[in-house]
Amino acid sequence: MLSVFWKELERQVRINGAVSKITKEESEAYFFSRPLGSQIGAIASNQSRVIQSRDNLETKVKTIQTQTSEGLKIEKPDYWGGYLVKPITIEFWQGRPNRLHDRLRYTLQADENWKIERLEP
Template sequence: MNQEIAGIRINYSKKSLLEADVAADPIIQFNRWWQEAIESQILEVNAMTLATADANGIPDARIVLLKGVSEKGFVFFTNYESRKGKELQANAHACLVFFWKELERQVRIMGPVARVSEAESDAYFYSRPAGSQIGAMASPQSTVIPNREFLDQQTKSITDSIAGGQDIVRPTHWGGYQVAPVSVEFWQGRPSRLHDRLRYTLQEDLLWKIERLAP
């Protein structure tokens, strides 16, 4: 089996990534690649790995969904009391990774993390389908629960209360985070594993330095 795994490989050859072709600002460059990814009809194009570490430096990672991007950074939403929320409270830095295999591309984003405003969390929360709103209210995310029935009962209880006239209210422990990039790497697959890697690093003058990394 190990021999079969070791033999899995793809020779990337669709595109290249040259310094002359990229924007001076990584957010602009990200938006270019994002638009190409959208046009390629990639399933869940906004899925990204969120890597965090706790106060002892022990790493953790999971897939979350990008819900906003601007010159300020990249936004996702979650339960502040979840494992990722507690890790970000202890160590407010993270790395995001997009992998768009259909385009043979990766984007890595590193930077400090802060909560978005309550108004922004409210705006996104109330834009979600009712079922997702109820789910956020019902789930004590990342904690041990006795069984599936416990979660189903929590959901039913909240659903019944809402049917009886109770308003849906965003839980105070649920909201958004923004990763403010200080380093952004664009990775384009190339033949023979000689990939193109361009890294943007934020300088003290708030301008971006672009460097090529060896694959």
């Protein structure tokens, strides 16, 4: 299940479904469909690792930019990939006073259409 909650907006989205890792080919196609700056950022950043300073990251980016301008071919990092979520149900929640929240549930039917139901709070 995926759940995204925005406290300040009193909104939430919950998604239930099947999750699978995308293939190397799908990952490469998506990686190379992104702007060059995003590709360079993905190569320069060891995402979520502690960084010594912002300057170190920007230096890595500038080094890769220089190398690409000199003809170095960008390659997708081995660690870079993604997952595909095929939703079965999606629920949208909107907070309201007195717990009278709005809840809408979308359920994927066998014919690939979505059934929409309002749920009690």
